[in-house]
Amino acid sequence: MASRIPGIYLIIASLDHPCRISTRSLSFSLKPGFYFYCGSAINSLAPRINRHFKREKKHHWHIDFLLDKAEILAIAPYIVADNALEHELAKLLSETDGVTGIPGFGAGDCDCDTHLFHADSLCIEGVFKRLFARQIEKTVKILRKRYLGIKTPVEKFRKPWELLVSCIISLRTKDEVTGPAAARLFKAAPGPKELMALQEEKIEKLIFPAGFYKTKARNLKKVAEIIHTEYQDTVPDDKNKLMALPNVGIKTANLVLADGFGHFEICVDTHVHRISNRLGWIRTRTPEESEKALKPLLPESVIREVNGLMVKHGQNICKPLKTMCDKCPISSLCLTGIANEIYSS
Numbered sequence: 001m002a003s004r005i006p007g008i009y010l011i012i013a014s015l016d017h018p019c020r021i022s023t024r025s026l027s028f029s030l031k032p033g034f035y036f037y038c039g040s041a042i043n044s045l046a047p048r049i050n051r052h053f054k055r056e057k058k059h060h061w062h063i064d065f066l067l068d069k070a071e072i073l074a075i076a077p078y079i080v081a082d083n084a085l086e087h088e089l090a091k092l093l094s095e096t097d098g099v100t101g102i103p104g105f106g107a108g109d110c111d112c113d114t115h116l117f118h119a120d121s122l123c124i125e126g127v128f129k130r131l132f133a134r135q136i137e138k139t140v141k142i143l144r145k146r147y148l149g150i151k152t153p154v155e156k157f158r159k160p161w162e163l164l165v166s167c168i169i170s171l172r173t174k175d176e177v178t179g180p181a182a183a184r185l186f187k188a189a190p191g192p193k194e195l196m197a198l199q200e201e202k203i204e205k206l207i208f209p210a211g212f213y214k215t216k217a218r219n220l221k222k223v224a225e226i227i228h229t230e231y232q233d234t235v236p237d238d239k240n241k242l243m244a245l246p247n248v249g250i251k252t253a254n255l256v257l258a259d260g261f262g263h264f265e266i267c268v269d270t271h272v273h274r275i276s277n278r279l280g281w282i283r284t285r286t287p288e289e290s291e292k293a294l295k296p297l298l299p300e301s302v303i304r305e306v307n308g309l310m311v312k313h314g315q316n317i318c319k320p321l322k323t324m325c326d327k328c329p330i331s332s333l334c335l336t337g338i339a340n341e342i343y344s345s
């Protein structure tokens, strides 16, 4: 299945000496430096990229002539079933400072002026970022459509106080348990003032069977006291202040800031960590590393949605132990599978 996945790719190569390459109808003088070539593979990305890596003898494309003389530094695949992106990539490169197009190179069969660009340095970080942002936005758009109207049992809690309390209850607890437990607690104690007035044993009973319910009850009471006395019953709109509360870590703080206050933050739970790595957006070992890697990567247009969508995707299709890739609406944008095929052969 992976070998039929279409996409575009960017080859980065270095040429250490001037050379002339000639095809049947065109001839190009190339000076030393770095070369960026953008190509597309409508039918199958993996074999196309393998072909470039292996530098097969059969030369008939412009890029074959160049790769015969240059050294491939990297090939970045973008698994997007959208050929217009190839033109966008060429446009992005042509607009990058320090990058110059080689007119006519490899563009005989499309509307682009060229597919090959020269630069004296590897100055295209911004191009990667913009291209990647486009791929992420496309993935989120598909997930948004797939999970439209589907709500998890905790999604009804949207106010900062509700988010804070329900997130504390949810630690190591399934949403199906957290939702009803939080609802019982809010019915008995809607705000910090009411919660701090409850006996610890009463809170335990209300949130049972949430995991670690005794510790959570103790901490929830303390959180309520702090929010009431230090912040006049208003959850602070500040990461450091939130993380100073008992039982509140970066994950809870980011969820409250993103969903409760509209900040551009990402709450990285096990679903976000796992799926972002499977998709190939990041390569990290822990949710903490993922949070640091994802924040600069995710466009503001989608960053606050990623947690909610990935939780649903992780519960329904991209499960921890058993993925259902054949039923996955974003399989054509996922690096799992195709990455192995590209890089292991």
Ligand code: SF4
Binding pocket: 275, 278, 279, 317, 318, 319, 323, 324, 325, 328, 329, 330, 331, 334, 335, 336
């Ligand atoms: S289910 Fe498969 S194709 Fe879909 S995101 Fe997870 S690993 Fe990728």
